[in-house]
Amino acid sequence: MNIASRVTRVLSIEGVAILGAFVLMVLYFSFSSDSFFVADSIRYYVNEAAPIFLITAGLTYVIIAGGIDLSIGAVLGLSAGTSLTFSMWGWPTWASALIGIATGLLFGVINAAIITFFKVNDFIVTLGTLNIAGGLLTVLTDHKQLVGTSDKNFMAIAGTMVFGVTTGIVIAILAVVVLEFALLQSSYGRRVYATGIGRLPAFISGIDVDKVKFQAYVISGGMAGLGGVVLAAHLNSVQSGLAGGYELTAIAGAVLGGVSLSGGRGSIWRAVVGALFLATLKQGLQLLGVDPLIYQIITGLCILIGVVLDRSVYNLALRISGRNLERNHQATTELSSV
Amino acid sequence: MSEFRSKVSIASTRNRALMDPSFGVVALLALVVIVMSIFQPSFKTSGNATNIINAMMTVSFLAIGMTVVLISGGIDLSVGSTMALTAGVAGKFISYGMNMYVAFIFALIVGALVGLVNGLLITKLAIPDFIATLAMLGIGQGIMLYWTQGVPILGYMSTPYYYIGGLRKILGPISIPMIVLVVVALVVSILLKKTNLGLYFYAVGSSSVSTRNAGVHVGRIKIWAYVISGLLAGIAGIHIAGRTTTIPPLIGNGYEISAIAAAVIGGASLLGGRGRVVGALIGALTLTLTRNIINIVGIASSWQAIVIGCVLIGAVLANRASEMFGKRISERTEKLNKRKVSA
């Protein structure tokens, strides 16, 4: 096939546009700020962003299954707290890490149980657990100042360098890859999409939609737990309010990457690219020494532009490549002309 | 598969009380109030009542606006920062020496404009409402921060503004904000119940395709919803500026969440098509009451968030419970009627 159609083919992969925008942004920053590509600067912000990637990956499952999870930020903070506490109590590294992850899983289960069993609104429920998790962290930090463990291995969880990046990033990347593969290739992943696309048809085709949703929330919780461990190891200190607001970054990132909040559409790499886009933007603005007072404005505009760009490129590509497609419009138009 | 089964089960116009989307939380509130007044003498003082009402004003305004947006099937995360922005406009302009009421008008215009922009982004550019308003939240915050350079706005208070802020009462416990809230609540409920626009809000939220087929300009309707929400954010801004007598640039942070929570607790559906002004007020009351009780009972501040979280979940569970119960009853009565018919 000729170049043109190759190009359109690539462009018609959803999320490519935002990826392109991301690359352009990186290039821009690296030219305009001498210190953008300084190793430690990159390492640092990716390291800071690693927890966000983890929760974004987990959250994507929930969103694709047609739900939302606002609690991940606070849960991440709490998990960081619990794992560090146990590490400070002298528990072995692996045990402390497990505690952190378990905390996340526990909240995942709580969310899942309330939402799927009582069929109540996920937004409010996870907002509730957000407050609860955040509150528990405050109680924890009031009770005990979490100012660092002596366990060097614990810090090593996120801090060790391998192939020029920290283990924190490695963990994040691994998790993203594994989750993405599972989502796209496993039969569970298939059920997640089905549930998000249509609860009723999926249900009638014999899919236990409630179970699927349940598991999605647990995954999301687990990722928050893992993220907490990484963050705790990275900061080696935890305080109340830690990681508050991460959930919004994650959601914004996911949507920016083209994950549909109505469920059934999107994938993890796109969500993570979206999150990466936001994290990079922030870092870049800092390195350029832009007045922080207008960060918000710039970020907001970038989100808007990003979303529009992503879709318009996709549609354009579709329009071009459309010529060599079969005639098949009827239903499309009926759905798309809403 | 509740939503599916509901297609099957025969809907009934009976048991409105029980079926009422916010019956559960109302019952819950009643219970709490009774318990509190028994064990906390200071709770049932008229003074405390007025405190609670005054404290729920801001959220109430925002929640009413949010309810309209939710009914039309959208969501507005920008109300908090819009409120801050409008408060800023009012405060700054007054401190520049502009006539207070003119400044208020400007504030309202700004609020409406933000709403308009939201609406246009969502309908014309087809940006997901969640993300569009999230971006507007950031932009609003940014503008406010840049404008004030992060310094709280001061020196705009005047005697009339003390009245408007509700810091001074006009007679007895009655303050101007209370009256404004009542008026706003009435106007919006009439709008929702008695006008085409109101009907369209419900229709669009319930099924935008069908509504369009019926010859309604869905886009315009959505835009109106966001404009109304913005306007109410403006009112909330004017009010909170008067209540706090100083405007920190980030004064609106977190209010959008409270507003959504209030609306949903009050029975609005995030899926659209459902919601009432009364519900919004009930929701706002729930949230305010929680804080009030926390302070009166003297729950350690570190535990407050936990309590609030539990209240949120408890509220939606209570509503759900009453709804289920109501369905049961209606199905039973339905069956009885059938018997009568066939007999």
Next chain:
Amino acid sequence: MDLVNAPQAILRMEGISKRYQAVQALDRVDLTIHSGEIHALLGGNGAGKSTLLRILSGLTNPDEGKIIFEGNEIAVNHPSRAQQLGISMIHQELSIIPDLTVLENIFLGQQRVLTKSQKWTPWINRRDLAKRVRDLTQTFGISENELWAPAAGLGSLKKRSIEIVKALVSDPKILILDEPTSGLEEHEKELLFEQMRTLQHRGVALVWVTHHLDEIFGLAAKATIMRDGKTVQEVSLEGLTVEKLIAFMFGSEAASLINKVETAHGAEEDQNQNSPVSLEVQGLSRQGVLKNISLKLHEGEILGIAGLAGAGRSELVRAIIGVDAIDSGTIQVGGVTRKINHPKKAYELGLAMIPEDRKILGILSEFSIEQNVTLAKLKKVTKLGFINRQREGKISDSFVAQLMIKTPNLKEKIRNLSGGNQQKVILSRCLNADPNILIFDEPTQGIDISSKIEVHKVIRNLAKNGKSIVVIASELNELIGLSDRVLVLREGALVGEITNIPAKVSKDGFAAIEREILHASSKVSS
């Protein structure tokens, strides 16, 4: 004056073309409508009828071509514009808004027209509006109370009537009816046809889209036939036969095929009654919906379920398949009592259901064909929890071939297929789970005649291979044409059984059985 004898072209659509991203939906289509005529618009799924009507009713704009209405060229850019012009449409997919009351549904977007006041008033006077629509609603059997009740609770029949009232209330000059009879009972259809005639005599032009070709004769005078986005031609229906129309619609060779299978139903005695029972239901009850229903289903048997809308047909099969919880009763599959509390369980036990209302309950719109096919039994294509794409492809491929599903490739999203092909994909989904018992709920709703025939063929073959089939169909001759035996439901109770249908048909013909069924299903309870 009598408009019927002095017709004038009220609407001319000339050279209308419309291209969607991928495809040329309409290619220079012409349509001419006269006042006071009933004009049938015919064509297979995907012929472009809907697109044409969407353009006429202002839901989409054409790329080229002009619309001439009452002699002057117009642009219909929004449904509201169409209404002002006096063009209203009854949509195929019911566009009733569940959260609104019936009354609100009726005057939604119609208020200006309704109150005859062209200046816009923000206020709604429901009482007044109720008065204005009363006569119409009564004609279509909508009671005063129902006006004020939320539309959510109503059956598809009532919803259809609301649609019709909604369309008529603004007394339009052109009324577009897209599959108006789908889901209607026989007598309801008659009522509708009556209404159509009266409208015609009032000088209204009716544009009528239907797949039930037999309906149009004696009602419609002219028909415009479309195929693949082009106008094949406009014909006068005088002395035309269904076969001829089919030939126009699908080309002669396809037609010959269709017309052959039309009459394929052996008159042989029903053997199945002696063959083993695959499914037995005893005393099945569900609060206010199903009353103590018992039935046996044999291997190789096609069991039809008849009854008026709301009689509990779908509710019955949904209860069996585990979609709805049951209050009492037992279900035996292959002689063993089973508790089916979830469709999952049903599939495991070898049951499968093709649900009614394809768009809402059937397809997973965002999924590709193959993803839709394998969904009900992912185990088949799963190794160690991961999906084997080749295998998935093979399976789907075989079904596409076997059921002649028209699609560019297996990766195509199902929502891009025509109704008939969508239905076939869903059928494949069920077959892929290799069930012994298949339940078809309105299997041919809104799909064109050729696909319809093919679906029927599949059902019969399945039965021949010893599968047990349950069929629900509002269209009685479809039901009778398929079933060996028919059960009749009324108000959720089993009120009649007609056995040995093939034999009876060959003896005293369709009509007799039709009468028998109608009698049973509409008898007033004493």
Next chain:
Amino acid sequence: MKNVPGTEGVSADLNPNMSRRSLLRSTALVGAGIGAVQLLGSSPASALGGTINSALDKEIRAMVKGRTIKVGFTPPVLSENFTQIENAAWQKMYEFEKRFGVKWVWERQAPVGDFNAVQGTLGIVQSWISRKFDAIAVCTGANFATVQDLYKQANSKGLKVFQFNQPAELYPVGDLQTVSNIGYDNRWQSGYLAGKYLANTLGGKGQILQIWGPSGSDWTRGRKIGFDKALAENPGIKVVGQADGGYVRDKGFTAAQDLLTKNPSVNAIYGENEEMALGASQAIDAANLKHWDGKSGIVTIGADGLVSGFDAIAAGKLTATVDIGGIDQGQNLIETIFATVGLGQTVTQIINNPTQVVDKSNYAWHKAYAKWALSAPKKYGK
């Protein structure tokens, strides 16, 4: 209060007040080392004396050779308090620019938005490190341990890190990675002073309400320690209610309102910071209760030393506040940065500025001092 220091601001022709004041501080700075600053320098009282010494200025000018010093300044939030500190710093920067010909690059970044504040601060400092700033001034809600690694990293790259307004007293000084920590003692200088003032005003007995910031921050912890000590010394004072005011006025207002309905008969309200104290004062108005008039009414006290606070004191809406020496902190900050980066001096690691309880009797000159700071003739970093 005739000649309030620097109310005229700094002008090219060094006016007597200013020059005398400046000179004393600068000589102290160059000569006796920053220790002197701690004693006299930042205490506004000292600003009243001094004599011109242009020779010294010339020497330093020669030494500095008009070099540029790149400073990053990051407060935990943007608020009136930190604006005062920043402006005070600008005053000093302008003064040194005029006298010693040093040029300043000033960048203020505060964590705002959805990233958590602590994380935000870390990111900001990190970016300054990679951008090779000369000096970084940090005040953050991040607790001690969190930031030390980062500081170490900065030191290793030859950057100098300063903390300001940070409760260093709570930290093991040995582990402190900063060049210097300019602040005040939250325990004894803020919490304790406030408690003691309440006790004295109320004559050792009474019921009080406390409105704290969000629990978990180091400031809250420190001030609690001090306040509790004061309470221990005055058993007559009973805390009858406390609530979370989230450091902002409207929350403080609501909280105070609720507490007041339960205990309308309280004698005093302590707001951990001034915003919340002002909120409490509003609550008193709203409840038609009486402010402290010297004999009766409800005593209100906060801590910060904001112009708006001083105004409230003047208006009798706020009984007192603890001026935590924000202005001096800002000035010290520049002095230490100039001394270390500019002149290569060594400074003491903990510099605690004088604080004072401010009430009707002495608010005027505190206010004037703050106003002078805010009148910084040159806004840097714009």
